[in-house]
Amino acid sequence: MPRSVNHVASRKRRKRILKLTRGNYGARSNVWTVAKNTWEKGLQYAYRDRKTKKRHFRALWIQRINAAARSEGMSYSQLMGALHKSGIEMNRKVLADLAMNHPEAFKAILDKARRNI
DSSP states (O other), X not given: OXXXXXXXXXXXXXXXXXXXXXXXXXXXXTSHHHHHHHHHHHHHHHHHHHHHHHHHHHHHHHXXXXXXXXXXXXXXXXXXXXXXXXXXXXXHHHHHHHHHHOHHHHHHXXXXXXXXX
């Protein structure tokens, strides 16, 4: 008796992954085993880099806050300590945005933190 194989489902599964790897270089886009490995590795990179992205943005915010604080004669650590002591609860993302786009507002926060030390 002949073997029953579900060609429709297996072809659909392969076509789905080959469609996802379209645009890759050479065999990575059209050879099934290579494309499958490429796609799986891409998922691993995506998972890892979703975590890494958060680290990179935090580091960027700290650099921007530090640069703005130093232009006002204060270091990053002194500023964060002063903000904590004065009870100003503002996250680094907002502080970095103020430092870049609204320097006068950042200066006002810095002066308020300085007064409450």
